[in-house]
Ligand SMILES: [Zn+2]
């Protein structure tokens with residue numbers, strides 16, 4: 001089990017990184033990315049601290065903590081520079097907070113995030129065919145989410161990804177200890193979005209490949 005989109009007290013999550021990691025180690029996770037909400041005001045505050053937590057905790061944990069960030073409600077025009085900054089600061093997984101139907105995310109955010117080369121476009125809502133095609137071309141993973149509300153468009157996102165040949169991930173977008181998904185729950189999210197078991201097995205392999213390259 002791998003999850004690449006989760007939150008701690010470094011944004012609106014509930015746990016500090018050590019407990020966060022311990023909770024998923026206890027669930028048998030192979031890896032987890034901490035991807036707190038950021039814009040230009042806090043990027044340089046969060047990332048070095050999560051990098052430090054990963055360096056410290058990974059020596060003693062069966063689950064690998066991967067330092068990441070979620071660029072959230074940033075103006076689409078700023079995506080490219082913030083992605084570059086985040087990489088420089090040591091973020092290994094960069095999530096773009098996509099155009100979920102639950103929040104007034106600015107139109108153009110999906111496209112800007114994909115063009116900027118985020119690793120994962122989270123909860124992209126009614127992503128267009130063009131955007132999904134570009135994600136496939138650029139190797140940007142599209143997200144099926146376990147998070148209430150954002151998950152309303154999972155079936156649509158899965159279909160668009162499959163038609164475009166874009167890769168998919170399943171993430172919890174966990175904000176607290178009750179949000180972490182078991183492997184069985186993650187599979188339920190994918191199958192519930194219309195994937196079959198073979199497609200889901202490939203998704204798990206694709207997630208492993210993404211982590212292995214980081
Ligand atoms: Zn949040």
Ligand SMILES: [Zn+2]
Pocket residue numbers: 005006007070122173
């Ligand atoms: Zn999130």
